[in-house]
Amino acid sequence: MKNPFPLLLVDCYDGTILKEPLPPYRSWLETAAASLGVTPTLLECKDSGPFPEGYGSVILTGSEKMVGQREYAPELIAFLGKVKVPLLGVCYGHQLLANFFGARVYREERLHRGDERIDILDGNSLFRGISQGTSFFEHHSERVDPTPAADRLVPLAVSSEGLLESFQVKGLPFFGVQFHPEASKEQGVKVLVNFLSWGGE
Numbered sequence: 001m002k003n004p005f006p007l008l009l010v011d012c013y014d015g016t017i018l019k020e021p022l023p024p025y026r027s028w029l030e031t032a033a034a035s036l037g038v039t040p041t042l043l044e045c046k047d048s049g050p051f052p053e054g055y056g057s058v059i060l061t062g063s064e065k066m067v068g069q070r071e072y073a074p075e076l077i078a079f080l081g082k083v084k085v086p087l088l089g090v091c092y093g094h095q096l097l098a099n100f101f102g103a104r105v106y107r108e109e110r111l112h113r114g115d116e117r118i119d120i121l122d123g124n125s126l127f128r129g130i131s132q133g134t135s136f137f138e139h140h141s142e143r144v145d146p147t148p149a150a151d152r153l154v155p156l157a158v159s160s161e162g163l164l165e166s167f168q169v170k171g172l173p174f175f176g177v178q179f180h181p182e183a184s185k186e187q188g189v190k191v192l193v194n195f196l197s198w199g200g201e
Contacts, residue, residue, distance in 0.1 A: 004196045005033075006041040006084065007075065007125060008055035010076070011090050012063035025061060028182040032192040048073040057086045058095025062180060067095040068142050070107040086173035088195050091140055094166075094176030101169055102149035105142050110139045118165045122156045126166060126175055128194045134187050136165075136179035144178065173198065 007029065009132065013021040033040035043052050047060075080100050095105045115135040120127045144164045146153045155194035156175070157166040164181035166177045175195060181188030 002056065004057035005038070006055050007192050007196075008043045008045065008052065008058045010045060010047055010051075010058060010060050012047040012061045012065065012072075012076070012080075012096075014064055015068045017064045021061065021194040024182045025059070028192060029059075031189050032196060035189065035193055036196060043125060047076040047077065049075040051075075051079050055085065058083055059116075059175065060087070060089040060096060062091035062139075065092060066107070066142055067092065067177070069106055072096055083174075086195065087175070088192075089174075090182065091138075091180055092177060094143055095140075095144055095179050097169070097174060097176045098144040098146065098149065098153060098164075098167065101152045101158065104145040104148050106145055108141055108143050109139075109175065112140050114138065116165070118157045118179070119159050119160065120157050122154070122168075125168060125198060126156055126177070126191050126194050128190075130187055130190055134188060135176075136181065136184040138179045139183075140178065144176075 008182045009022065011022060011027055029040050029042060043055055045051055053167050077100065099105050115139045117133055120130065120132050145156065146164050146167060152170055153167040154163055154170050159165050165179060169173050177191065181191040
């Protein structure tokens with residue numbers, strides 16, 4: 001396994017709702033690293049940069065911003081074009097990554113907040129060791145339509161309604177999850193352990 005640390009945590013929140021959004025992500029990372037028997041080294045930056053160098057993997061956080069309304073920093077888009085290491089997008093990060101590779105992000109009719117049961121399509125990557133039908137915490141009002149990017153995005157999991165919950169970019173170590181694994185207890189830690197273990201396999 002290639003060392004995923006230092007891990008770069010890109011803070012995409014704008015502070016309009018959550019004033020201290022990163023502690024749950026830090027705790028999530030510490031728990032996953034402990035289960036792997038490694039000491040995590042964490043780098044942090046805002047989505048507008050500047051972006052440090054020397055990282056072994058990247059996580060894009062959630063956000064109050066809306067990808068479908070083009071609420072993203074141009075610096076982050078430029079950064080995505082340069083990343084060569086494993087990357088995991090969470091909620092907003094998932095939507096931004098999908099949009100970067102050609103998918104459509106649209107506003108849903110209702111706000112999703114609470115546990116969502118997912119159907120796993122590929123249990124060999126992020127969902128290794130996670131049972132079919134496991135629930136994860138979600139909080140979002142936008143969703144990814146992968147149809148325009150069907151040749152680039154490989155679905156890994158869908159909701160009970162058949163909507164995209166997770167994907168991998170074809171041929172790249174880039175992953176997205178619509179749910180919030182950092183707020184999903186043991187199953188969320190398993191997702192992160194699988195992501196950190198996957199890098200370089």
